[in-house]
Amino acid sequence: MGETHELSQEEWQTLRTQLAGLHLVRILSENAMAKSAVLLLSKSPLSIPSGSPEEFISQIECAEAGCLSLLIVEKTPFSPEDFGRIITLPSMETTTPIAVNDIYARLLSHMSSACKLSYIHPATTTHIRKHIPAPFVKVTETPAMYAERVLPYINSLPASRTLWITKIIAREAEANDILGYFDATSPTASDGFILVPDSKWDRVTLANLYLLVLAANSDLKSLRDLRGHHIPFLNRVKNEVEALVKRMYGIEATSLRLYCHYQPSYYHFHIHVVNAQTEPTGGMAAGQAHLLEDMINNLELDPEYYSKKTITYYLAGQHDLFSVLK
Incomplete structure (x- = not known):
């Protein structure tokens, strides 16, 4: 997901010209089950020899800045x-x-049949790494590992990584896409959030409903930051989102799955909202997804639960964090 706005006819023609002139560098991944593929494109013909993922990334880093793009192709539902x-x-x-x-x-x-084309243009090596298939490695992260290695990594990330979220929350971007804007309940509360459609959803097929809750509190980076005083915020998300989805889409609360990832794709706390009828694959798998109800219950048992817990998860070998944890 990123910053969007309504395109003028002139802007659309300019974008079409830019994208139509791109050249295929490599098919980064294909997913037969999801009927999708990720293509690496470049402004001019670019030949990169076969090699290990790290050698491939090294070659990419030598490419001209801003010349690479990603195209994610997905077949749409019937x-x-x-x-x-x-x-x-x-x-x-x-x-x-x-x-x-x-x-x-x-x-x-x-x-x-129709297909959805999602471009990242230009794409950084961070974007590209995310789409290079790599073996997943189990990580057992203790609180000490988090404090000594993971937290410094998170704090080192530039604010530009989540600028698109900041703009959405400030209603400076994607304002027309916001399904619900929930301000803080009081001047001292930090329980505000917004609800938007996730870019993975076609906004038509309710069986594949996929929404995203973005916390207004930028100090909340991940699951690890949750404490007992965040329980009202989490309960508010649960109640407000369930009511809004029922009202807008007719889907009952019992047919929704609300969860967050650890590790997340980006470090601004967010909660995924999907139709429970969707096959639980990928990011919904054990070792990455944490259900909202479980988060609330864990904090009720111990307000410091996530600062004390050893968390086991699976991390792709190409993830930037992996080198920090070695």
Whole structure:
């Protein structure tokens, strides 16, 4: 997610020209289950020899600043109109059988479908690293490891990494996308937050509903910063978001999954809101996702729970933090 605004016709034509002139450098990843792929693009033809991920990153760092871009391609879900066409496919000459066994038949057919294109332009090596497949390594982070290694890493990150969030909260960007803006309940409270659609959601398919809660309190970086006095804030998020989603989309609270990641993709506290019917893969997997109800309960048991707890998680070998933890 990043800063967006309504494009004028002139701006749109300029952007189209920039993006249309990009060259494919490498397919960074493909996900058959998610029907998605990530492509590395460049302003001019660029040849990077095959090698280890670190050698690849080293080559990229030598490239001209601002010349690289990422394109994330995702096939969109079927539309109601698609189903009318799908049932006619068996009669098409382009449809061929794969296998037939008793009552089961599998066929291969072709039909045009929409896809969502998400660009990061220009892309930094941090953006690129995130999309290079790498083996995940289990990390058991003690409170001492957090204080001595992880926290200094978080504090070293430039504010520009989360500037897009700051602008959304200040309503200087993506103002039209904000679904709910919840100010602090009092001048001394730090329980304000906003609710926006996540860029992963097409904003149409309710089965794939994906929203994002962004805390107004910039001092909250991650799960580790939560203390007992944040319980009212977390309860407010739970109650307000559940009510708003019910009102806007007709989805009951019992059909929502609210959670945060540790480690997160960016260090400004945020909570993911998804339809519980969505297959729990990727960021919803054990070792990364922490349910909101569990966070509240843990803090009720011990207000210092997350400052005392040893947390086990899985980190990609290309993550910047991985070198700090070695």
